[in-house]
Amino acid sequence: MGERWPDLQVLELFVAVVEEGSVGAGARRVGMAQPNASRALAELEAQQGAALLVRSPRGSAPTARGRQLGDAARELLDAARRFTAVQGGAAASGVQELTVGASDTVAETLLPGWLAELKRRLPEARVQVQVLNSAQVLDEVQRGGLQLGFVETPTVPVRLNALVVAEDELVVVVAPSHEWAERAGRLSVQELAATPLVVREPGSGTGQALRDALAGYDVAEPVQVLGSNAAVRVAVEAGAGPAALSALAVRNQLAAGELLQVPVDGLDAGRPLTAVWAGPRRLTGAAAELVSVAAAGRLDG
Numbered sequence: 001m002g003e004r005w006p007d008l009q010v011l012e013l014f015v016a017v018v019e020e021g022s023v024g025a026g027a028r029r030v031g032m033a034q035p036n037a038s039r040a041l042a043e044l045e046a047q048q049g050a051a052l053l054v055r056s057p058r059g060s061a062p063t064a065r066g067r068q069l070g071d072a073a074r075e076l077l078d079a080a081r082r083f084t085a086v087q088g089g090a091a092a093s094g095v096q097e098l099t100v101g102a103s104d105t106v107a108e109t110l111l112p113g114w115l116a117e118l119k120r121r122l123p124e125a126r127v128q129v130q131v132l133n134s135a136q137v138l139d140e141v142q143r144g145g146l147q148l149g150f151v152e153t154p155t156v157p158v159r160l161n162a163l164v165v166a167e168d169e170l171v172v173v174v175a176p177s178h179e180w181a182e183r184a185g186r187l188s189v190q191e192l193a194a195t196p197l198v199v200r201e202p203g204s205g206t207g208q209a210l211r212d213a214l215a216g217y218d219v220a221e222p223v224q225v226l227g228s229n230a231a232v233r234v235a236v237e238a239g240a241g242p243a244a245l246s247a248l249a250v251r252n253q254l255a256a257g258e259l260l261q262v263p264v265d266g267l268d269a270g271r272p273l274t275a276v277w278a279g280p281r282r283l284t285g286a287a288a289e290l291v292s293v294a295a296a297g298r299l300d301g
Contacts, residue, residue: 008080010040011073014052017041018070022059029296096125096286101137101146103153103205104229106273109248110166110294111150117293118286125286133227135203141276148287149276150294152205152246154212156274161281165294166273170209170244173259175237180262187264193217198224198235198243209271210244233259244269 009030017026017037027037045052052066062070102111111129118125132140134151141149141160156162172192174180180187193214199222200207206229211219223241226232229249236243237258253259275291277283283291 006073006076007040007044008077010044012077013037013040014044014066015070015073015077017053017060018062018066021061023053023055026060029292031292031295096122098125098127098286098290099130099145099147100127100290101130101132101140101149103134103137103151104131104200105152105168105206105246105249106150106166107131108229109246109251110273114290114293118290121293122286122289125289127286127290133201133203134205134208138276141278144278147277148283148290150273151276152271152273153208154205154271155208156276160276160278163275163291163295164272165275165291168271168273169247170206170213170267170269170271171247171250171254172242172244172262172264172267173236173250173254174242174262175239176257176260177239178242178260180242181260183262187262189214189264189266190217192242192244192264192267193219196220196223196241198222198226198232198241200229200232201225201227205271206244206246206249209269213244213268 013026013030013032016029017023020026020029023037023041024034027034030037032040041053048065048069050065051063052069053060054063100111107129108131115127115129118127130137130140130146134153137146137149137151138153138157138160140146142157150165152168172187194217197210197220199210224232224235226235229245232243232245233250233253235241237253242262250259250261254261275294277287282288
């Protein structure tokens with residue numbers, strides 16, 4: 001009778017639980033509902049005939065047997081990933097090539113950390129990154145120029161696969177010397193709309209999110225239209241005027257006091273950051289791993 005092979009999905013879950021320190025966080029990392037994860041782990045322990053995790057209110061830690069199984073499972077999962085890469089047409093050397101497009105906000109705030117984690121998980125992966133605005137990323141993914149994209153626009157073409165991997169919001173910022181810096185009350189959306197702002201170029205997710213937030217109001221002509229978050233930040237710091245930018249894109253400047261946030265009553269400023277790809281719904285190889293890394297940050301938060 002043939003040997004019974006291990007369930008790789010359950011082993012991936014077990015490794016995630018060990019690394020994350022809790023069943024809930026491990027389940028979220030691999031995209032599994034927690035009740036299903038608990039059942040799968042119980043079945044794995046029954047198959048092993050030994051306890052693999054010590055559970056407590058503070059989380060879950062591996063037993064000695066669990067650490068041994070976790071080490072072996074990592075080796076097996078690495079081998080499975082290499083097999084998947086070869087099966088998917090990767091070069092015989094094992095190198096996985098991945099072309100990724102990212103909008104400005106994602107590229108400068110989140111993607112570097114995601115790529116560092118991807119390199120840890122898949123050392124053989126080689127990723128080429130193009131920094132574009134969201135509209136350009138969507139166009140390139142649809143025409144096949146990019147295998148994977150990350151955009152910040154709320155609308156994605158129906159012919160593309162999409163998964164929300166992070167959340168962001170627009171915040172209104174000014175230079176410390178701006179008159180709004182001394183403002184005691186909150187700004188209204190109508191006042192914001194009537195004020196000439198420094199804005200992103202057409203096609204950017206940030207610009208589209210601002211237009212959506214101000215829809216229905218009489219909107220003043222922008223004082224400047226610029227092609228990157230960095231350029232908008234510099235203009236605001238120089239006193240050109242207020243801007244509405246990603247909270248992620250200005251977190252360092254807010255922390256340092258280089259920019260100040262102005263609260264706005266009634267501003268619908270939340271927006272998703274989304275992974276997009278063409279072709280089959282199920283990703284494989286380095287693309288699947290990168291999306292998993294990106295989504296894990298959202299789910300764990």
